[in-house]
Amino acid sequence: MTDPDSAPWEYVPAPESAGLAGLASEYRLFVDGTFSAGSGEKTTSVNPATTEELATVAGTANSDMDRAVEAASGAFRDRWGGLDGSARAKYLFRLARLLQERGRELAVLESLDTGKPVRQAREFDLPNAAAYFLHHAGWADKLDYAGFGPDPAPFGVVGQVLPWNFPLLTLAQQVAPALACGNTVVVKPAETTPLSALVFAELCQQADLPPGVVNILTGGAHTGEKLLSHPGVAKPAFVGSTEVGRRIRHRLAGTGRTPVLTLGGSGTNIVFADAPVEQAVQGVVDGAFFNQGHVRGAGSRVLVEESVAEEFVERVCERTATLRVGDPLDRNTDVGAVNSAAELDRITRLVETGEAEGARRWSSPHPLPERGYFLAPTVFSEVHQSMRLAREEVFGPVLSVLTFRIPEEAVTKANNTPHGLAAGVWSEKGSRTLWTANRLRTGVVWGNTFHRFDPTAPFGGERESGSDRVGGRAGLEAYLDV
Amino acid sequence: MSDAEQPSNGRGRVTVPRTRKLYIGGSFPRSESGRVRPVRDAHGEFLANAALASRKDLREAVVAARKGFESWSGATAHGRGQVLFRVAEMLEARRGQFATEVADAEGLSLRAAADSVETAVDRVFWYAGWTDKIGALFGSVNQVSGPYTCHSVPEPVGVVGVVAPRESALLGLVSVLAPVLAAGNSAVVLASPDRPLPAVTLCEVLATSDLPAGVANVLTGDPGELAPWLASHEDVDALDPSGAEESLRARLEDAAAETVKRVLDVPVREPDWNEPPTPKRLRTFTDLKTVWHPLGR
Numbered sequence: 001m002t003d004p005d006s007a008p009w010e011y012v013p014a015p016e017s018a019g020l021a022g023l024a025s026e027y028r029l030f031v032d033g034t035f036s037a038g039s040g041e042k043t044t045s046v047n048p049a050t051t052e053e054l055a056t057v058a059g060t061a062n063s064d065m066d067r068a069v070e071a072a073s074g075a076f077r078d079r080w081g082g083l084d085g086s087a088r089a090k091y092l093f094r095l096a097r098l099l100q101e102r103g104r105e106l107a108v109l110e111s112l113d114t115g116k117p118v119r120q121a122r123e124f125d126l127p128n129a130a131a132y133f134l135h136h137a138g139w140a141d142k143l144d145y146a147g148f149g150p151d152p153a154p155f156g157v158v159g160q161v162l163p164w165n166f167p168l169l170t171l172a173q174q175v176a177p178a179l180a181c182g183n184t185v186v187v188k189p190a191e192t193t194p195l196s197a198l199v200f201a202e203l204c205q206q207a208d209l210p211p212g213v214v215n216i217l218t219g220g221a222h223t224g225e226k227l228l229s230h231p232g233v234a235k236p237a238f239v240g241s242t243e244v245g246r247r248i249r250h251r252l253a254g255t256g257r258t259p260v261l262t263l264g265g266s267g268t269n270i271v272f273a274d275a276p277v278e279q280a281v282q283g284v285v286d287g288a289f290f291n292q293g294h295v296r297g298a299g300s301r302v303l304v305e306e307s308v309a310e311e312f313v314e315r316v317c318e319r320t321a322t323l324r325v326g327d328p329l330d331r332n333t334d335v336g337a338v339n340s341a342a343e344l345d346r347i348t349r350l351v352e353t354g355e356a357e358g359a360r361r362w363s364s365p366h367p368l369p370e371r372g373y374f375l376a377p378t379v380f381s382e383v384h385q386s387m388r389l390a391r392e393e394v395f396g397p398v399l400s401v402l403t404f405r406i407p408e409e410a411v412t413k414a415n416n417t418p419h420g421l422a423a424g425v426w427s428e429k430g431s432r433t434l435w436t437a438n439r440l441r442t443g444v445v446w447g448n449t450f451h452r453f454d455p456t457a458p459f460g461g462e463r464e465s466g467s468d469r470v471g472g473r474a475g476l477e478a479y480l481d482v
Numbered sequence: 483m484s485d486a487e488q489p490s491n492g493r494g495r496v497t498v499p500r501t502r503k504l505y506i507g508g509s510f511p512r513s514e515s516g517r518v519r520p521v522r523d524a525h526g527e528f529l530a531n532a533a534l535a536s537r538k539d540l541r542e543a544v545v546a547a548r549k550g551f552e553s554w555s556g557a558t559a560h561g562r563g564q565v566l567f568r569v570a571e572m573l574e575a576r577r578g579q580f581a582t583e584v585a586d587a588e589g590l591s592l593r594a595a596a597d598s599v600e601t602a603v604d605r606v607f608w609y610a611g612w613t614d615k616i617g618a619l620f621g622s623v624n625q626v627s628g629p630y631t632c633h634s635v636p637e638p639v640g641v642v643g644v645v646a647p648r649e650s651a652l653l654g655l656v657s658v659l660a661p662v663l664a665a666g667n668s669a670v671v672l673a674s675p676d677r678p679l680p681a682v683t684l685c686e687v688l689a690t691s692d693l694p695a696g697v698a699n700v701l702t703g704d705p706g707e708l709a710p711w712l713a714s715h716e717d718v719d720a721l722d723p724s725g726a727e728e729s730l731r732a733r734l735e736d737a738a739a740e741t742v743k744r745v746l747d748v749p750v751r752e753p754d755w756n757e758p759p760t761p762k763r764l765r766t767f768t769d770l771k772t773v774w775h776p777l778g779r
Contacts (some may be wrong), residue, residue: 131627149760242742244678248741254732258747418741429627430775437773447775454626458634462769464717464742467639472622474634482762 030201032071033211048115069232075212085141096133115337131171135455136176159233160219165191170248261466265419288399297422347396420462484611488631507546510696524589550696566610587677592697609660619706636768638666640719713737
């Protein structure tokens with residue numbers, strides 16, 4: 001917590017009670033509709049804002065995984081695959097309602113487990129998670145009209161490995177369409193953030209979802225890769241880094257199973273001289289630091305037209321300096337904790353490399369808590385294309401500024417990465433925004449806005465960001481055998 | 483051996499044979515390797531020598547395809563349709579020649595070969611009509627909750643590597659090439675190794691149909707030698723392994739994994755190309771771009 005006397009203005013801390021999370025001391029696997037201890041090695045989940053242990057989490061042994069895949073397979077065969085679309089729709093609707101009803105509890109739990117500001121979990125993660133279930137509830141009995149021909153078939157058992165940045169939201173984005181399309185799922189949340197998924201399992205019980213339709217296993221990368229290559233999994237799905245996605249593709253080559261891949265890739269904001277400055281500054285800062293920069297397609301690079309670059313960077317730093325960094329459970333907090341010690345270490349090294357490669361570093365003077373995995377929001381200017389900062393996926397609260405002179409140069413620089421997930425374009429001139437949007441090799445382009453997500457709007461990348469979509473009609477394709 | 487290709491046509495005249503070459507960047511070069519391979523008909527009779535493309539030819543074809551992609555993807559959908567309709571017209575006009583070549587290549591009766599050629603013409607015609615409807619088919623206006631306009635539009639993925647069907651020398655070939663081009667992509671095609679002559683003649687059709695140079699590039703040779711390089715090439719955006727033998731599939735998928743390249747899901751056994759196509763290939767070879775913009779006064 002910051003010393004109020006040292007700040008130019010005072011914020012009274014507005015802490016959310018950790019007790020609302022209803023934290024249990026132990027979390028167990030969810031297989032075939034019941035919780036079980038699991039035969040694997042137990043782990044602990046840590047609060048990254050305090051480094052304190054939150055709870056003990058059961059571990060998945062091979063026998064547990066076989067049991068989960070078998071349960072999912074049996075549920076597909078006997079209880080879910082042949083179920084009427086309208087019945088599936090109502091189960092999804094129930095899950096959406098339960099997510100809304102227990103939204104506050106889950107938001108606090110999500111904040112504790114991930115380090116993200118509770119305000120964001122409450123206002124963004126939870127409402128969106130519920131929205132994905134609601135949207136897909138509507139699809140479950142309308143698949144004939146999704147554009148894949150009459151009566152499109154599901155795959156059967158889907159194995160899903162999820163990331164730690166938006167644990168519950170990515171679960172909703174993957175589980176909702178999979179179930180709507182008539183598949184059953186075995187889900188493995190990230191090792192560092194498994195708690196909300198295991199509470200979601202409770203929701204499945206409360207919704208009276210037939211046993212085996214949703215199964216949740218815990219564990220690390222090893223368990224995840226085992227699940228994705230399990231012979232009983234008809235459709236493996238992975239949300240996470242390109243590096244792991246590539247490994248999974250190699251492993252599955254020749255098996256006849258193509259994984260659903262929704263991968264990473266830093267995004268780029270392009271700021272033209274005629275941009276609406278206030279909105280652009282806000283959008284760029286938000287793009288880079290929302291969720292501590294732990295966002296697929298975060299605006300970790302900004303390309304600014306040279307004539308306005310100096311002033312723009314100044315204003316970005318000014319605005320960034322007002323972001324409150326610290327206790328995620330304080331509702332005033334804008335930037336919370338980095339998710340784990342390993343991530344903090346990785347981002348810190350990237351920042352050091354940036355300095356070593358000659359970029360100019362500015363970091364927010366906001367005091368950081370003494371404990372926990374925190375990193376001050378950082379802006380690098382004088383960044384060049386060849387630097388690692390500009391090429392790698394940053395996935396942390398670090399923004400790199402590059403400049404351009406003409407629109408063609410902006411497009412070339414923005415496209416000069418193997419990824420292609422998201423970009424922002426800032427200009428008051430509509431024709432220029434659309435011209436730029438046409439030429440960007442990304443799956444999403446935000447004009448005069450950034451980080452907009454909606455279950456009706458297909459989201460996903462091109463090239464090494466993986467080409468599958470979540471949301472909308474296009475998002476259904478991942479979970480239909482068409 | 484077909485009449486047109488006989489060294490002597492029976493009336494004593496000695497005919498002028500055609501040299502079969504590669505098709506790269508709108509030109510017809512020999513393989514830089516200087517290699518050729520004899521092509522025989524279904525009964526083992528010698529038909530002609532076809533170029534045996536090398537890895538260097540493949541690299542040049544990818545460079546040409548990238549250039550071709552710039553002009554082709556920049557053209558209007560209407561314009562792309564016009565060019566593909568023209569391809570159908572030119573195919574129609576040379577139906578007789580193709581029927582003979584297909585009969586030789588596939589060992590069909592002339593009548594059956596003519597049927598197959600007619601279906602191939604219709605196939606190109608069908609895809610030509612799709613060019614300006616792909617947006618309506620795959621695109622959407624997204625009803626997002628908030629003061630934004632949001633739409634999703636399909637865009638071509640880029641350069642597509644195509645391993646053409648081994649058995650169906652013309653109908654199979656156009657069934658895999660036409661959707662790639664109709665969706666706005668450029669293509670590097672590895673023709674059927676044992677039945678490459680209709681593919682070579684198709685290139686002559688393409689070259690005279692206002693298709694910009696480099697949009698379609700066709701290599702004859704050994705897919706077993708070239709396809710893995712096509713699959714792993716960093717500047718190839720997607721792969722259609724239709725004609726790859728089963729023994730090659732895992733290797734291609736592994737090579738494509740390195741760049742997380744999209745690989746069309748196709749059966750190992752060659753399908754009956756007479757079956758009416760679906761828009762699946764068009765969908766696979768497009769990327770969907772979602773664009774948001776706020777509404778405001």
